[in-house]
Amino acid sequence: MTAERERRRTEEPWRVGVLFSCSGPLALIEQTQLKGTLLAIDEINEAGGIDGREVVPVIYDPGSDDASFAAHAQRLMLDDQVSCIFGCYASSSRKAVLPVVERLDGLLWYPTLYEGFENSANVVYTGAAPNQNSLALCDYLLGRHGQRFFFVGSDYVYPRESNRVMRAFIETGGGEVVGEAYVPLNATRHDFVPIVRQLRQAAPDIVFSTVVGQATTFFYQCFAEAGLDSATMPIASLTTSETEVRAMGHDVARGHLTAASYFQGVAGSSNSDFLARFRKRFGDREPANMCAEAAYFQMHLFSRALAAAGTMESDVLRTCLADLELEAPQGPVRMASGSGHARLWTRIGRVDDAGEFEIIAEAGGPTPADPYLVSHGRNPTA
Template sequence: MYSSTQTSEPWRVGVLFSRTGYMAVIEETQLRGTLIAIEEINAAGGVNGREIVPVIYDPASENALFRSYARRMLVADGVSTIFGCYTSSSRKAVLPIVERLNGLLWYPTLYEGFEYSPNIIYTGAAPNQNSFALCDFLTERYGTRFFFVGSDYVYPRESNRIMRELLSRRGGEMVGERYVSLRADRTDFLPIMQEIRRTQPDVIFSTVVGDSTVALYQTYADFGFDPRTMPIASLTTTEAEIKAMGFDVGLGHITAAPYFQGLPGSRNESFVSRYKQRFGEDEPTNMCVEAAYFQVHMFARALELTDTLDTDVLRSTVLGTTFDAPQGPIAINPGCSHANVWARIGRANDRGQFDLLWESNSSVDADPFLQCLVRSPGVET
């Protein structure tokens, strides 16, 4: 059905990231990473002589629109491959549709783990690729009393559950746990910051996402807290959110991620240069851009080999493949359909970038079900 035999028709793929709404601050960058990769592939002649043409919808940060647009792509638009989703709630809204209609969703976002679908390729970090090292680093560098702040949906609650377990195994304690709406503003964080002032934790662990991230960090700054002694540490705060909140507001805070813009190496330098040429010198890359970018290139390599968009054929070819991504060499783990990505920890500097504090020696094998929930290798401080 999807073979290119004796045709020059373009390859049509779906692209489903929010350009509006409370998640646009990060999903817009994922859209950009996707489009840059498609442009690069097409400029090099496409795949087997055929261009990749994106079918793009804006789900406006609404799960109902993610669901309806995914169905439209797979049914009305004749698309079988979709690049999209940031939040776990949007992924879970799309999941039953791609499974029922046998589509293939490429998901370029870190998430809480404990999921497997034959119709999803997961290219963001799983908890063993970010939470383990971050917990080690924070407890060794800052202390063992954590205050959890998250957006109120599945990813923050599940990520905090995992972090609680990791913290407990290290002899630490959670001194507070609060959740806010995905549309939270600075007033919603005022009572939380007052509670933080009373409890005096060593670390604020944030799983807040979207525009609310900006409000969290700005309210923290309004209270005069010092990141040198009590940082906000996150798995989700990227260069994009730091730009939105202000470099001075983000200064000194911690993020664990497979990728930061400032990583050395010609592969990343070329990627950053291409991104800035396309979208502006003041537009930073981030881990979500990078995953959105490399997954399209991995898709194109598999498509070149299979010459078909048939989900079953394409997916089996993707599993086990490797790629020299801007973050470094990565692979799609054939046992779980997740990417083996790098583990890194960075601190935001006064240029809105992250200074690298620690990194793994190579990519970390994905273990989304945490089958070996043991203490990760010590993080040098």
């Protein structure tokens, strides 16, 4: 190889794939993940890139369609020659992309809470597993709000599997599930009218919601318009973030609960600095959330792993990622050796009068992921 060819090779950018929906029913939340990803890329490049080479995203919009996620993932890896893909919100889209990255030996960096019971060598999981959010939320609700739960979810793999796990937690803790209902992913306000009617009749102590995307706003609005009250029947969720609260209106969201690794109200300079940069890039009115934060810090994890590896080869990157730690906006996070999952913080927030999540319970440190729930010990929050 001539010196000129070697110079061109070493100056070529690091190209990465980015797959988040900017259209369709999940665009409301996936666009925040795109923003977190792009902010981190900006920061990496402004700091000189990785080994002097900038990171360049190759971005496609799958339109909230699982088949399009799979098709774009294959296009990225075969046509665009990209081996690392940052993307997916819904578990169904992750599962659509999974065979592609496994067959072509790429890496999917997945910044979303999920239902667990998966551990692919070709996925980096930076969102919460059930023991990092569901378990603590269940304990909190049983101890403070009652024993009778009603499940409401979007009709796809994550809500159904998450509800299966939550049901086991509830019943082990002495509670019961008194009802369960599902709506289409593209549900409208009308789809929630009969569900609200069921809630009135069943009168549960808690509504556990795994509704996602734009439909979340319709559910909470319909709930409030029916005169149901968060003081006596709170909606507790793993998927309702600051973004959905802004969309539905803080008066509608007031008093409802979410368990997550990150809220905007997390104390510390890492988070305040992150929020300042996020708002400078996207506007003062743009809220950050758990999904944007995970998308942001996973890109910085990638940057550190790539700096150590010096190559985009999946096997080498995976080795360099093991036990890697960084100071994320949520607090210190660390990748586990061998599992591809991150140690994350466990927090519970309640929406206040201003539409912000007041953190009402949190663990004393990051919680190791246990995707297969091998340990069923309780993880109490303070």
